[in-house]
Amino acid sequence: MIPYTVERRADTGVTNVRLGIWLFLASEVMLFGALFSSYALLRVSAPAWPHGLEVLGVWFGVTHTIVLSLMTALVLRARSAPAGQARTLLAAGSFLAIVFLVTKGVEWRGEIAQGLVPSVNTFFAMYYTLTGLHALHVVCGLVANAWAVLGARRVGDAMTAGRIYSIGLYWALVDLVWLAIFLLFYLT
Amino acid sequence: MRIISTDHKVIGLQYLFTSLTFLLLGFALIVLVRWQLAYPAQPIPLIGGLFGESNVVQGVMLPEFYTQLSAMHGTIMVFLAVVPLAVGAFGNYLVPLMIGAPDMAFPRLNALSYWLYLAGGIVMVTGFVLPGGAASSGWTSYPPLADIASAGQTAWLVGMFVLIVSSLLGAINIIVTIMQLRAPGLTMMRLPFFVWAQLVTSFLLLLAFPPLQGAAVLQLMDRLAGTSFFLPSGLVVSGAPLRATGGGSPILWQHLFWFLAHPEVYVLILPAFGIVAEVIANATRKPLWGYRAMVGSALFMGSMSFIVWAHHMFLTGMGPTMSAFFQVTTMIISVPSVIIVSSLLISLYGGSIRFTVPALFALAFLPMFGIGGLTGLPLGLAASDIPLHDTYYVVGHFHYIVAPGTLFALFAGIYYWFPKVTGRMMNPRLGTLHFWGSFIGMNGIFLPMLIEGLAGVNRRLYDGGRTYAFTQPVIHLYSGQWWSTVLLGAAQLFFIVNLVWSLARGKRTAENPWQSTTLEWATTSPPPHENFPTPPRVHRGPYDYSPPGAAIDFLPQHQP
Numbered sequence: 001m002i003p004y005t006v007e008r009r010a011d012t013g014v015t016n017v018r019l020g021i022w023l024f025l026a027s028e029v030m031l032f033g034a035l036f037s038s039y040a041l042l043r044v045s046a047p048a049w050p051h052g053l054e055v056l057g058v059w060f061g062v063t064h065t066i067v068l069s070l071m072t073a074l075v076l077r078a079r080s081a082p083a084g085q086a087r088t089l090l091a092a093g094s095f096l097a098i099v100f101l102v103t104k105g106v107e108w109r110g111e112i113a114q115g116l117v118p119s120v121n122t123f124f125a126m127y128y129t130l131t132g133l134h135a136l137h138v139v140c141g142l143v144a145n146a147w148a149v150l151g152a153r154r155v156g157d158a159m160t161a162g163r164i165y166s167i168g169l170y171w172a173l174v175d176l177v178w179l180a181i182f183l184l185f186y187l188t
Numbered sequence: 189m190r191i192i193s194t195d196h197k198v199i200g201l202q203y204l205f206t207s208l209t210f211l212l213l214g215f216a217l218i219v220l221v222r223w224q225l226a227y228p229a230q231p232i233p234l235i236g237g238l239f240g241e242s243n244v245v246q247g248v249m250l251p252e253f254y255t256q257l258s259a260m261h262g263t264i265m266v267f268l269a270v271v272p273l274a275v276g277a278f279g280n281y282l283v284p285l286m287i288g289a290p291d292m293a294f295p296r297l298n299a300l301s302y303w304l305y306l307a308g309g310i311v312m313v314t315g316f317v318l319p320g321g322a323a324s325s326g327w328t329s330y331p332p333l334a335d336i337a338s339a340g341q342t343a344w345l346v347g348m349f350v351l352i353v354s355s356l357l358g359a360i361n362i363i364v365t366i367m368q369l370r371a372p373g374l375t376m377m378r379l380p381f382f383v384w385a386q387l388v389t390s391f392l393l394l395l396a397f398p399p400l401q402g403a404a405v406l407q408l409m410d411r412l413a414g415t416s417f418f419l420p421s422g423l424v425v426s427g428a429p430l431r432a433t434g435g436g437s438p439i440l441w442q443h444l445f446w447f448l449a450h451p452e453v454y455v456l457i458l459p460a461f462g463i464v465a466e467v468i469a470n471a472t473r474k475p476l477w478g479y480r481a482m483v484g485s486a487l488f489m490g491s492m493s494f495i496v497w498a499h500h501m502f503l504t505g506m507g508p509t510m511s512a513f514f515q516v517t518t519m520i521i522s523v524p525s526v527i528i529v530s531s532l533l534i535s536l537y538g539g540s541i542r543f544t545v546p547a548l549f550a551l552a553f554l555p556m557f558g559i560g561g562l563t564g565l566p567l568g569l570a571a572s573d574i575p576l577h578d579t580y581y582v583v584g585h586f587h588y589i590v591a592p593g594t595l596f597a598l599f600a601g602i603y604y605w606f607p608k609v610t611g612r613m614m615n616p617r618l619g620t621l622h623f624w625g626s627f628i629g630m631n632g633i634f635l636p637m638l639i640e641g642l643a644g645v646n647r648r649l650y651d652g653g654r655t656y657a658f659t660q661p662v663i664h665l666y667s668g669q670w671w672s673t674v675l676l677g678a679a680q681l682f683f684i685v686n687l688v689w690s691l692a693r694g695k696r697t698a699e700n701p702w703q704s705t706t707l708e709w710a711t712t713s714p715p716p717h718e719n720f721p722t723p724p725r726v727h728r729g730p731y732d733y734s735p736p737g738a739a740i741d742f743l744p745q746h747q748p
Contacts, residue, residue, distance in 0.1 A: 009368050034398065125409060125413075
């Protein structure tokens, strides 16, 4: 049996999964940090850079931001809720994440229909890369949500609470990355 | 033994055999390269007809195939052979045993990271059967060349993406295991140096690899979605203007790549330091000299390695301020490696050394790494780097670190822990032959490289630079390097035979054949599932050899 899956280790003060998720988030920060740095470098060296307010649908951006932040709030709320309620909150959050993916898909379709594809300029190249990678993170988050809800019966409440704690942190990062994208692409 | 297992020992062995296979493949590729350099335009003997008309015509290698071979040799050796061997195999098998844990913290994640590694490796190597062949833009995949290369480059990028996910999961697993699953009494400063080295290495894997993953995504977008992240405006390819929006920056790739690839150097060398430290402490029957300084150096080296990367880029036209910064950090980071190597060297002083096969490899590591490290200093200073850049001097320098350096440490580790894994010894006579053959062979290949590089021979020339007048004084060295390659290859046969034969027929050993102090020897060999019949408790530091007044010359960590 592997120790400290549920109870904390006295000298480190954390469970295995709690340490694991923070390490994972650190690597995610490095991934997006590298991409946002690339954005900065390419933008400052570009002769012209389109205004996001003019080429992107700002109301799409606002909708995504509201939906995803609401979603994150629900998942963060689930961390302190009783077991049964936590799973309901997670399911509700997953629904919002799906709404996000659908509206994002509608937005992409509209842009592609207007001929605004990644090869148009560096602005759109970066936009599609970052929003695409972000959407991939939303999909992975949905898989994690389903894993926590469906596995709850098998591993018990204590373990599930640990998983929901970690998933909440992950969604908070996904939301933060979105806020950065919203700021850097839609509002400037 | 199940194929899909979550036992860290099975996964460690899967990593071992997969990475040894890739190691052999990487070596096979470079044998062809060395033939080409020694005897250009002469048919490859015996096997020249096996590579297809698009690669080898009437036994003679084409330049396109040469670039694939050298690019894939580097990629395979670094990403598919040495790192998985050092971290995947040794880390997985030994870390839980050395800290007295039943398994890794996340066993299923561990299995996933092995299978992702295998998948990523296979995707990369399948490049050879794609039209246009495998990736051919060097192991660094510099754009714009890599952006416009054939489909093999896409396989390289996809494979790299998958490999980084794999090493990321592995790194999280090792860090959590070390922090959380240490046996009672095993405080951080009682950890064997090997475990410290794995801990720092895992932090590098965790934090340095994601930027390359991001860069791989950007390059994939360039290749598949027509973006221009790394393509500057106004490129002309084969006489026609390239249809791309332009405005990108090839230098951006270099920054992202070397931000990974410099810490990567320490990923290659730290586990080697760890293995050598264990073997030397055991062979000298003395506590390691300067254990605390070594741990501090490993931590300092790990953190410094994030701010030295641009010393690979002195030729990109960075200003003197930038280059001064990176020269200073580069000189500073040489200090901790010197502290570690000096501590190991001083540890030898006054010991009655047991010259076992693992000890031979570990002892040879010290001067070989010394040559590798010292030849690196001129490359860390812009003034001397500019003429040496992209010559064989650079190739000689990093091969001294990775081949008779890291690989020797890894061989030492295989000979040292083989009895742990199998309960049998490897044959010492074959092991000694393997050692001397490898030692002479490797020096016979890499020492001439330094000379060629100082003469100014560029490292990427398909004919070894025969058309230039200034290369003429060193051209004759290539044939000596070819015969050293043959010797090196022959020496590896002793290793392969020894490994296979000892698995079945090796001499059975006692529980603790090297009379070692660390926890992995506190259980049976091979260890059972969940490792320790009763969880061990730790009472002392890792290297209590020759304690004054004791009847035996070692006190195991678990002994009260």
